[in-house]
Amino acid sequence: MATAAELTVAEELVPLREIAVSRGWNLKELDPLHFHIALPAKDKTVFYLFVDCENYKAQPPAWHWCDAGGALTDRAADRPKGSGFLHPNGVICAPWNRLAYKTVDSRGPHDNWTIGNWLQNSSTGGCTTLAHIVLRIFVEINGPRFASARLAA
Amino acid sequence: MENIDLLQQAEAHLQQAEAELKSAESAERSAEHDVAVALEELKELEEIKPHEILLEIATPNGLFKGIFAESAKISEVIPIVVEKKKLNDKDTFELFHGETELQPTSRTLESFGLKRKAKLELVATGSGV
Numbered sequence: 001m002a003t004a005a006e007l008t009v010a011e012e013l014v015p016l017r018e019i020a021v022s023r024g025w026n027l028k029e030l031d032p033l034h035f036h037i038a039l040p041a042k043d044k045t046v047f048y049l050f051v052d053c054e055n056y057k058a059q060p061p062a063w064h065w066c067d068a069g070g071a072l073t074d075r076a077a078d079r080p081k082g083s084g085f086l087h088p089n090g091v092i093c094a095p096w097n098r099l100a101y102k103t104v105d106s107r108g109p110h111d112n113w114t115i116g117n118w119l120q121n122s123s124t125g126g127c128t129t130l131a132h133i134v135l136r137i138f139v140e141i142n143g144p145r146f147a148s149a150r151l152a153a
Numbered sequence: 154m155e156n157i158d159l160l161q162q163a164e165a166h167l168q169q170a171e172a173e174l175k176s177a178e179s180a181e182r183s184a185e186h187d188v189a190v191a192l193e194e195l196k197e198l199e200e201i202k203p204h205e206i207l208l209e210i211a212t213p214n215g216l217f218k219g220i221f222a223e224s225a226k227i228s229e230v231i232p233i234v235v236e237k238k239k240l241n242d243k244d245t246f247e248l249f250h251g252e253t254e255l256q257p258t259s260r261t262l263e264s265f266g267l268k269r270k271a272k273l274e275l276v277a278t279g280s281g282v
Contacts (some may be wrong), residue, residue, distance in 0.1 A: 015215035022209065022216050023272070042252050126244035126277025132213035135276050139249050146252075 005056045007073070016131040028070070036070040037134060041141040047080050049137070051130075054096075060118045061130070062098040062105075063137070065090070082147030084109075085140050095121035096133050108142040198269060207270045208246070213277070214238040221225055223263035227255045230262070234275055245278040 002010070009032060020027040026038040033053045038046050050066040050073050064073040065080075072078070080086050086091055089107040091099040094117045097102050102111040113121060119128055127136050140146060162184040190224070201207050201220060210217040217234045231246050240246070248275050255265055262271075 015213065018215040019211045023211065024175070126213070126241060126246075129213050132277065135211055135213060135274050139274055139276050143249070143251050143254070144252060 002032065004055060006059075008056055009053045010032060012130040015129075016134055019131060019135070023113065025131045028071070036066070038068070039138050039141060040135070041080060042143075042146055045080075047141060048078065053130075057119065057128075059115055060096045060098050061133070062092070063092050063133070064099070080141050082145060083145035092137065094127070094133075094136075096127050170225065194270065201269060206267055208262075209235055209270070210241060210273045210275050212238045212275045214240055217275075219245055219263060222269070224261050226259055226261050228258035231275070240275075246275050247278050249274045249276065 013029065013035070017027060019025070020037065025040075026036075027129050028036040030036060033056070034140050035053075036048065036053050037051065038048050040046050045140050046068075048066050048068055048070065050064040051065070052062040054062075065078045066073040067075065067078055074090060076090065079090050081088065087093040087107075087109055088099075088108060091105065091109070092099060093100050095110075095113055098115065100108050100110050100111055101115050102108040103115065104118070118124060127133050197207055203241060204223045205220050206223055207218065207220050210219075215238065217238050219233070219237070221230060227248055231248060232242075234240075234241055235246060250265060250267065250271060252272075253265060255273070
């Protein structure tokens, strides 16, 4: 029987799949709780995310920068840079990223956020679904704050 | 011994040929997809009258496609998309075109240089740090 997290992810992947097909973003659904997505940045560099939706939505997904194959995660060579959002610690700094919480990941910039309250966190804004979060990341790596390609390895 | 070498060479050639065939098939499928997309875009553009723009907007609830007057203001476009895609109208949304945020929303589509067809993104304000 599918878990609540699996059912929610399945539902939220529908609009994301539609957008990915339209934009030519490569979306690989690895299992009911994990997917891999490729997003182009404004300098034509392609960045890849491995997304772990365990315990979604009690907790936010973990958005790992990764290599094209998805096997290697959280390497400096695979991360974009350019703002506090694309944090120098190597994680996306937003309440909808599990890795932004210091209680979860030592690189997490925030020890003042409560992970169980991520949907109510004012910095989450309307960014409460998988498609919305992906669009938010896409806009950031195509926006004026995106400085350049990857951090030095 | 010589026959074995020849056999191994032939197998290697066969494997290479199979790999090349797969690659060619993949390229063919990709080309077919590109042609289909281009034909669809041509058909869409034929339906657009002068001074109209076809907007394809990626929203949190999936894709929105609609034809607007070039003179439509961003502040007129956003509520239509929010309503049609059943987004939360209590959120404030921003439209983006590539690296351009379509602000201020009192400006028109054409004032941002948008013509005929454009791909945009709709994202809620303040969603991130």
